[in-house]
Amino acid sequence: MKARLLGLVVTAGMLAAGYAFWRSPGTPGSIASNEETRTRGGQLVASIRAVPRSFNRLVAREQTAELLSLLTQGRLVRINRSTFQLEPWLAEKWDASPDGRTFTLHLRPGVTWSDGQPFTAADVLFTLQAVFDSKTESVVTEQLTIDGKPITAAAPDDHTVVLTYPAPSGPGLRLLDALVILPKHRLEAALKDGTFTNAWNSATPPADIVGTGPFTLREYVPGQRLVFDRNPRYWRKAADGTQLPYLDRIVLQVIPDQDAELLRLQAGDIDMTQSELRPDDYVAAKHAESQGKLKLVELGVGPDADAFWFDLKAEAWKKDPRFAFVSRREFRQAISHAVDRETFAENVFLDAAVPIWGPITPGNRIWFSPNVLRYPHDVNKARELLKGIGLEDRNGNGVVEDAQGHEARFTVITQRGIGWYERGTNELRTQLARAGIALEVAPIDNGALIKRMLSSDYEAIYYRPLTTDLDPAANMDFWLSTGSGHFWNLPDEGDGGVSPGAGLVRAATPEWQARIDTLMTEQAATLDPEKRKQIFNEVQKTFAENLPVVYFVAPRLYYAHNARVLGVVPSVQRPPALWNADLLAVRH
Amino acid sequence: MLLTRLAPGDITANLGAFAPPGEVARTRARFDLDRSPVAQWGGWAVRASRFDFGDSFLYNRPVGALIRRAAVNTAILAVAALAVATLVGIPLGILTGSRRGVLPATVRAVSLVCLSVPPLLTSLFLVFLASRTGWLPPGGMTSVDVIDASWSTWMLDVARHLPLPALALALPLAATFERLQAQAMSETIRQPFVVAAMARGVAWRQLLVDHAWRASLRSMCAVYGLAIGALLSGSFVVEYVTAWPGLGRLMYEALRARDIYLVAGCAAMGGVFLAFGSVAADLLLFAADPRVRERQAA
Numbered sequence: 001m002k003a004r005l006l007g008l009v010v011t012a013g014m015l016a017a018g019y020a021f022w023r024s025p026g027t028p029g030s031i032a033s034n035e036e037t038r039t040r041g042g043q044l045v046a047s048i049r050a051v052p053r054s055f056n057r058l059v060a061r062e063q064t065a066e067l068l069s070l071l072t073q074g075r076l077v078r079i080n081r082s083t084f085q086l087e088p089w090l091a092e093k094w095d096a097s098p099d100g101r102t103f104t105l106h107l108r109p110g111v112t113w114s115d116g117q118p119f120t121a122a123d124v125l126f127t128l129q130a131v132f133d134s135k136t137e138s139v140v141t142e143q144l145t146i147d148g149k150p151i152t153a154a155a156p157d158d159h160t161v162v163l164t165y166p167a168p169s170g171p172g173l174r175l176l177d178a179l180v181i182l183p184k185h186r187l188e189a190a191l192k193d194g195t196f197t198n199a200w201n202s203a204t205p206p207a208d209i210v211g212t213g214p215f216t217l218r219e220y221v222p223g224q225r226l227v228f229d230r231n232p233r234y235w236r237k238a239a240d241g242t243q244l245p246y247l248d249r250i251v252l253q254v255i256p257d258q259d260a261e262l263l264r265l266q267a268g269d270i271d272m273t274q275s276e277l278r279p280d281d282y283v284a285a286k287h288a289e290s291q292g293k294l295k296l297v298e299l300g301v302g303p304d305a306d307a308f309w310f311d312l313k314a315e316a317w318k319k320d321p322r323f324a325f326v327s328r329r330e331f332r333q334a335i336s337h338a339v340d341r342e343t344f345a346e347n348v349f350l351d352a353a354v355p356i357w358g359p360i361t362p363g364n365r366i367w368f369s370p371n372v373l374r375y376p377h378d379v380n381k382a383r384e385l386l387k388g389i390g391l392e393d394r395n396g397n398g399v400v401e402d403a404q405g406h407e408a409r410f411t412v413i414t415q416r417g418i419g420w421y422e423r424g425t426n427e428l429r430t431q432l433a434r435a436g437i438a439l440e441v442a443p444i445d446n447g448a449l450i451k452r453m454l455s456s457d458y459e460a461i462y463y464r465p466l467t468t469d470l471d472p473a474a475n476m477d478f479w480l481s482t483g484s485g486h487f488w489n490l491p492d493e494g495d496g497g498v499s500p501g502a503g504l505v506r507a508a509t510p511e512w513q514a515r516i517d518t519l520m521t522e523q524a525a526t527l528d529p530e531k532r533k534q535i536f537n538e539v540q541k542t543f544a545e546n547l548p549v550v551y552f553v554a555p556r557l558y559y560a561h562n563a564r565v566l567g568v569v570p571s572v573q574r575p576p577a578l579w580n581a582d583l584l585a586v587r588h
Numbered sequence: 589m590l591l592t593r594l595a596p597g598d599i600t601a602n603l604g605a606f607a608p609p610g611e612v613a614r615t616r617a618r619f620d621l622d623r624s625p626v627a628q629w630g631g632w633a634v635r636a637s638r639f640d641f642g643d644s645f646l647y648n649r650p651v652g653a654l655i656r657r658a659a660v661n662t663a664i665l666a667v668a669a670l671a672v673a674t675l676v677g678i679p680l681g682i683l684t685g686s687r688r689g690v691l692p693a694t695v696r697a698v699s700l701v702c703l704s705v706p707p708l709l710t711s712l713f714l715v716f717l718a719s720r721t722g723w724l725p726p727g728g729m730t731s732v733d734v735i736d737a738s739w740s741t742w743m744l745d746v747a748r749h750l751p752l753p754a755l756a757l758a759l760p761l762a763a764t765f766e767r768l769q770a771q772a773m774s775e776t777i778r779q780p781f782v783v784a785a786m787a788r789g790v791a792w793r794q795l796l797v798d799h800a801w802r803a804s805l806r807s808m809c810a811v812y813g814l815a816i817g818a819l820l821s822g823s824f825v826v827e828y829v830t831a832w833p834g835l836g837r838l839m840y841e842a843l844r845a846r847d848i849y850l851v852a853g854c855a856a857m858g859g860v861f862l863a864f865g866s867v868a869a870d871l872l873l874f875a876a877d878p879r880v881r882e883r884q885a886a
Contacts (some may be wrong), residue, residue, distance in 0.1 A: 040770050045732050053602075053648060202651040203647070222647040222657075222730075223833055223837070229734060251735070253728065254831070255727065260830070264719065264831075266720075267719035267726045268722075269728075447598070451601055
């Protein structure tokens with residue numbers, strides 16, 4: 001009897017512990033704090049380097065617009081930027097059909113917009129209508145398009161939304177992290193009269209902008225600051241029942257210069273920034289931490305890395321004979337062999353980087369595959385590969401050339417003013433010179449670089465393209481030869497370029513790229529996570545063997561914030577701290 | 589405006605790498621980038637004559653409203669920097685122009701250093717110093733604590749933020765004033781009327797201030813108009829580094845974003861500043877030099 005009673009007590013204890021765990025920080029709706037007690041009140045000052053052009057996330061693609069949407073708006077579900085797991089948000093639960101095409105989402109009851117109007121399924125339907133309205137040209141349409149077709153929605157009642165996907169989707173509801181829900185009662189008229197794209201632009205009075213997020217915009221002084229006050233109608237509560245957010249106010253100060261930003265962080269003038277530390281700033285931040293001014297956090301290996309690529313679009317080279325060897329994978333493999341990644345990490349990132357051989361870094365813990373072809377540093381091997389495709393230093397000037405005398409000499413463009421880009425290109429120039437490949441470095445303005453990239457007006461680029469989500473199916477535009485983010489070989493108009501997932505393959509696509517297209521399309525439509533991982537490992541393997549883009553190292557990221565800020569759960573994705581703004585507090 | 593147009597890239601680069609062609613085309617049309625540079629400039633000039641400087645791409649609002657606000661902030665900074673430069677540079681110039689010794693030599697050496705160091709370094713150094721010592725706010729025009737504060741508190745807060753950018757702007761200018769004043773003074777005290785005054789037994793200090801300094805002001809006044817122009821151009825980098833929300837920073841941001849009408853509006857306002865500087869210099873000269881007044885009267 002005693003044993004049975006003990007068993008009951010233990011079981012009850014385990015159930016209680018399980019319940020407590022379930023109600024732990026991972027579960028939105030109630031959050032337990034596991035550090036210094038956080039209390040309501042106070043204001044947090046953060047910096048941003050660029051001004052917002054719009055408060056409407058569906059039409060604005062800048063990082064600032066994403067940050068503002070995290071502060072003022074809500075999504076049906078969200079991806080936790082720390083764990084990368086899907087979390088319920090405005091939808092508190094959902095059911096999925098066995099074929100993975102239909103999701104019934106149950107909206108959280110009692111949620112209201114910041115102006116007091118109730119949040120209902122009609123708002124979700126309206127937002128999807130806006131996303132797929134051709135006049136809107138929404139920046140998230142591509143992410144929410146599957147197999148070239150839109151997600152459809154129905155609302156059986158005010159608190160239920162049924163989403164039907166045109167085809168099974170591997171990421172499933174993760175796609176909805178991009179879908180910021182906007183208020184129908186405020187924006188319906190703009191959608192009807194075709195002015196939705198310009199609605200909620202940066203000149204809109206703050207009072208007109210309403211949301212379901214933890215804060216509301218109170219003031220925008222152009223070029224200076226944005227002030228956000230607590231949204232008193234925010235739906236989320238802490239584990240102890242405290243109404244969130246903790247903070248009364250968040251102020252975003254516009255500080256365009258990164259040096260000034262760091263100095264003001266050290267001085268305590270701002271509490272946090274929206275980017276990780278540059279490698280050069282680590283020592284200063286460490287010193288400030290030792291004085292108790294800052295808290296320094298290692299975020300781990302970043303999910304994005306600097307990339308080096310040649311324009312592989314044949315038409316762009318016209319009749320330039322160098323394309324004959326640029327288009328050979330042996331040439332790009334020789335480059336990968338010629339670079340000593342350890343030295344590269346040391347000289348470019350001051351040793352705060354790890355070697356990589358593909359676009360998926362170890363920072364992407366779920367999808368990274370270590371089993372891809374690696375290219376150990378070996379200059380002789382590089383020269384052998386070059387010789388194998390007819391490139392030798394025939395005239396003894398240190399640069400290899402083909403039989404007709406066309407030298408492997410290229411101009412690489414990179415963004416001006418970014419320390420590691422300039423160091424990276426110089427390091428590449430030095431290291432590739434040992435293998436007989438000559439690079440001339442041209443740092444140019446970012447706008448000019450983008451323009452030249454999009455018009456295929458370049459030979460080689462060194463740059464860091466950013467991914468939107470760690471799930472590869474959310475970056476189909478990068479992987480598919482018909483994708484608009486396939487930057488090393490951009491598709492032409494009418495190539496199906498804006499419809500990733502359509503499974504289109506260009507006539508001129510090499511065999512290995514066609515294989516990636518097929519695998520990625522299959523992967524995106526597969527529901528079994530293990531199967532998806534296997535397929536994507538194969539994609540990474542194929543990519544690493546053919547190297548359309550060469551990767552050398554992925555940086556280790558560090559983030560610094562004022563020590564008075566509590567509740568920071570840093571993320572390798574931007575914004576590193578404010579993604580979790582409702583849980584942040586300050587020591588009074 | 590023409591240079592902004594001719595520089596590589598345009599406004600549409602800010603729309604992002606993968607902006608839809610429709611959005612790019614609409615943006616180009618909105619800012620007349622689909623017209624020839626001459627047609628674009630002509631249209632803008634006609635509108636500008638009615639004080640309509642067009643819209644800003646970055647801020648989505650009329651350029652006029654933006655530059656008015658920024659110009660006031662720049663004027664506050666410029667007046668403060670000019671006052672500091674005048675109050676420091678001119679007395680030191682009188683000292684170094686009229687005396688020999690260790691002190692004047694030291695002042696001359698410091699002046700040369702201040703003249704040689706570009707405003708970028710000065711402002712970065714001052715921001716660094718402020719952030720390390722905490723003596724002054726390291727940037728901005730106001731702190732976030734005064735968002736709801738009274739007018740007087742706001743003014744006090746601006747006064748606390750002003751010294752850093754004002755000093756960064758004023759130091760090279762004070763050094764210029766010191767060098768010019770010293771040169772003018774050393775020439776003036778060798779003039780016969782000064783020697784005559786000395787012979788009549790006028791006290792040295794009175795001689796310097798009432799006679800030699802006033803006579804030497806002619807060249808100083810002439811340089812004031814240029815100084816205001818220099819303040820404006822120097823404010824580009826100082827306002828950027830110290831996050832002072834003035835015309836220089838606005839124009840820098842506009843140039844970076846190729847915000848063509850905002851650049852043109854800022855340049856036009858810069859022209860107004862220069863014109864104001866020239867008029868102010870003439871008026872000062874008129875007030876300081878009796879020979880000018882006499883010539884006008886004649």
